[in-house]
Amino acid sequence: MRIALFATCIVDAMYPATARAAVKILERLGHEVVFPSGQACCGQMHVNSGYLQEAVPVVANHVAAFDTDDYDVAVAPSGSCVASVKHQHPTVARSCGDKALEARATAVGAKTYELSELLVDVLGVTDAAAQLGSFFPHRVTYHPSCHGMRLLRLGDRQAQLLRSVKGIDLADLPEADQCCGFGGTFSMKNADVSSAMLEDKTANIAATGATLCTGGDASCLMHIGGGLSRQGSAVTTLHLAEILASTAEEPASVTGEVRVSTGKAAR
Amino acid sequence: MSTFLGMPSLPVYGTGNLFASESFPTAAHRELGNAQLRANLGHATHTIRDKRLKMVAELPDWEQLRDAGSAIKESVMARLPELLEQFEENFTARGGVIHWARDADEANAIVAGLVRDTGETEVVKVKSMATQEIGLNEYLEEQGITAFETDLAELIVQLDHDKPSHILVPAIHKNRTEIRDIFLREMPGADPQLTDDPAVLAMAARAHLRRKFLSAKVAVSGANFALADSGTLAVVESEGNGRMCLTLPETLITVMGVEKLLPTWQDLEVFMQLLPRSSTGERMNPYTSLWTGVTEGDGPQNMHLVLLDNGRSAALADEMGRSALHCIRCSACMNVCPVYERTGGHAYGSTYPGPIGAILSPLMTGIQAEENNSLPYASSLCGACYDACPVKINIPDILVHLRSVDVDSKRGKKKLPSQMDAGMKAASWALSSGKRLGLIEKGLPLGRLVAGPDQKITKLPGIAAGWTQSRDIPAPPQESFRSWWAKEHRKPDTSSAPEPSHEKKDQP
Known part of the structure; x- marks a missing residue:
């Protein structure tokens, strides 16, 4: 299968290792990965902040980059950005009265998948250790991000994939379904409430005794990781793509270059 | 000779207690500082949340019920004028009197006038959001009429001269020790030995209220539902205080938002399954009172209904936001909201707090009224409210819609763009290529x-x-x-260049 990677702007600019991990996983399964070079961002920051006019060119750019027959399916390592592509893009196009863009956006959305969704539903991955060679000997807890959970209905796809990684010690996160408080510009406009939500999330993470918290959305992980770092915690965050790509021969770096950490994280 | 009166200018926005007087972040900052409030709220919302989940899980057709509830409400909104007239005809035919109120001021004046006509200066009240919304108690007090709340939690809040912070459990921000102290301080004849045992507190309130029920000549209520095909009104409650108010006095005045209509009795079946499970986490609420007009020699002999617009037609005019009117005031959205859980209801200013309040208030008042434009931003868009809503109001989508209404309403009106404006413009340029x-x-x-x-x-x-x-x-x-x-993936310079490899050693 020819798979187009939508890296998402935050992973492209801040967490390139996550995108490289996604590429590795897909290639290990024997698929060809392409990277449409015109891609930039899904535009949900604009939409969710009320700047619909400003979102239009961002959405149009994404549609232009992905509206080709050059690939079979598109994938992104983010539930939130995929939900935006699937649900928000046609609405944005409609809001500016662009029927053609709406139709193209709907078509792009229909063949765009979140990473775990693609792995489980389309590529038939049920056992990461056996099928991907995934090996990650650490105590890990998992935060299911809201948009993957509630907009894409990912269910336990991500958790099941993690559970099937060799060596992993997956600790249940108390109140896992509670939002971490990120919410895009909400974290700045309502910084106090956002921080209060984050405080409870990081306390729950600490209670698991895990050395790192994983999830399917780099933005939420940046938020949680940023909070842990500020609190002086040794716990770090790592995208699940990197755990799935990690093998005995080539282990994921858990204190890699863009992790915020005190440097005492799990070895 | 005919006179052209023209159409009333639309939209008519709501007045009364629908406004955030300070911006949400400012109010939230203050409320977050109250550790007791956060502890109470956290405990209370989590308890109700768990109960709701358990009750909902019992019904195999819960999702279909939600769909049915949503569809019925959508059809009501699509033919509201017709249903209102049908209701008016049936209610009137059975001895009731209908009053139409454009806004809070009109509604308050109508109710005060009706009470004055009875010669009474005291009324007992059934818990009602509509009368909170219009500030009826305060208005009546100005007119020399005392309104006694009879719902236990409303009574607590009223005795404490406080404001409700939750639409279903108005005293959710108070714990039992605080309630004992309020009773000792404010309740005439309270036993000085009163403990903070919930049963003892409830008995104290019961004794206090019983005297009011037996002497009251006028009651004021809201309504959960109105059935157009028979002119019937319904109140759904837990304590039985409502039943007392609805049956004992001679005069019953009900204030109800126009959106509460249901077309037929059969539609009630859907909502009586949705509402108790979503609000208190019960299969069925203890008391459901339905009344259809005046019955000679039994119950109130004078029945009035004030049909309240107060910004509902403005909300209805907003195509993207109108489904907010489907709300049946169950409060499930606030019980699951991580923002509400931490700030409590007072941070929202309006009678309607939480996720539904964050959309309903600005829809009813217009986005730029007081600080109501800060309300749609009071959400991380986590979506928990949408999942919990028994009538499937897509609250996150409406929040986002109202944010764009807010941003658009300010375009071209500012001398200098805000940091957010400038940042979004720059990001739009950078992220569109x-x-x-x-x-x-x-x-x-x-x-x-x-x-x-x-x-x-x-x-x-x-x-x-x-x-x-x-x-x-x-x-x-x-x-x-x-x-x-x-x-x-640089294009190979010569045809003999190797295939690009992703297994580069320096990559983690």
Whole structure:
């Protein structure tokens, strides 16, 4: 299968290792990965902040980059950005009265998948250790991000994939379904409430005794990781793509270059 | 000779207690500082949340019920004028009197006039959101009429001269020790030995209220539902105080928002399954009172209904937002909301707090009324409210819609663009081209310099300071994924160049 990677702007600019991990996983399964070079961002920051006019060119750019027959399916390592592509893009196009863009956006959305969704539903991955060679000997807890959970209905796809990684010690996160408080510009406009939500999330993470918290959305992980770092915690965050790509021969770096950490994280 | 009166100017916005008088972040900051409030709220919302989930899980057709509830409400909104007239005809035919109120002021004046006509100066009240919304108690007090709340939690709030902070459990922000203290201080004849045992507190309230029920000549209620095909009104409650108010007095005055209509009795079947499970987490509420007009010699002999618009037609005029009117005031959305859970209801200013309040209040008052434009931003868009809503109001989508209404309403009106305006414009330019984003990403190493030896950024200026008040930002990577990919997949110079490999040793 020819798979187009939508890296998402935050992973492209801040967490390139996550995108490289996604590429590795897909290639290990024997698929060809392409990277449409015109891609930039899904535009949900604009939409969710009320700047619909400003979102239009961002959405149009994404549609232009992905509206080709050059690939079979598109994938992104983010539930939130995929939900935006699937649900928000046609609405944005409609809001500016662009029927053609709406139709193209709907078509792009229909063949765009979140990473775990693609792995489980389309590529038939049920056992990461056996099928991907995934090996990650650490105590890990998992935060299911809201948009993957509630907009894409990912269910336990991500958790099941993690559970099937060799060596992993997956600790249940108390109140896992509670939002971490990120919410895009909400974290700045309502910084106090956002921080209060984050405080409870990081306390729950600490209670698991895990050395790192994983999830399917780099933005939420940046938020949680940023909070842990500020609190002086040794716990770090790592995208699940990197755990799935990690093998005995080539282990994921858990204190890699863009992790915020005190440097005492799990070895 | 005919006179052209014209159409009333639309939209007619709501008045009364629908406004945030200070911006949500400011109010939230203050409420967050109240540790007792947060502890009470956390405990109470989690308890109700769990009960609701258990009750909902019992019904195999819960999702279909939600769909049915949503569809019925949608059809009601689509033919509201017709259904209102049908209801009016049936209610009137059975001895009731209908009054139409455009806004809070009109409704208050009508109710006060009706009470005055009875010669009474006291009324007992059934818990009602509509009368909170219009500020009826305060208005009646100005007119020399005393209104006694008879719902236990409303009574607590009223005795404490406080405001409700939750639409179903108005005293959710108070614990039992605080309630004991309020009773001792404010309740005439309270036993000085009163303990904070909930049963003892309830008995004290019961004794206090019983005297009011037996002497009251006038009651004021709201209504959960109105059935157009028979002119019937319904109140759904837990304590039985409502039943007392609805049956004992001679005069019953009901204030109801126009959106509460249901077309037929059969539709009630759907809502009586949705409402108790969603609100109190019960299969069935203890008391459901339905009344259809006056019955000679039995119950109130004078029946009035004030049909209240107060901004509902304005909400109905908003195509993207109108489904907010489907709300049956169950409060499930606030019980699951992580924002409400931490700030409580007072932070929202309006009678309607939580996620539904964050959309309903600005829809009813217009986005730029007082600080109501700060309400749609009081959400991380986590979506828990949409999942919990028994009539499937897509609250997150309406929040986002109202944010754009807010942004658009200010376009071209500001002398200088705000930081947010400027940032969004710049980001729109940068993020609408892979080439431009790629160029900007060439500056990532600069970010590494800013981050310094700690490899983290701990202080940012302007609006971004909100982020760094509790969160660090990692130092950016040496190069973007895009840049790495381009190097890896550079077009081969000669046909003998090897296939690009992703197994480069220096990549984690």
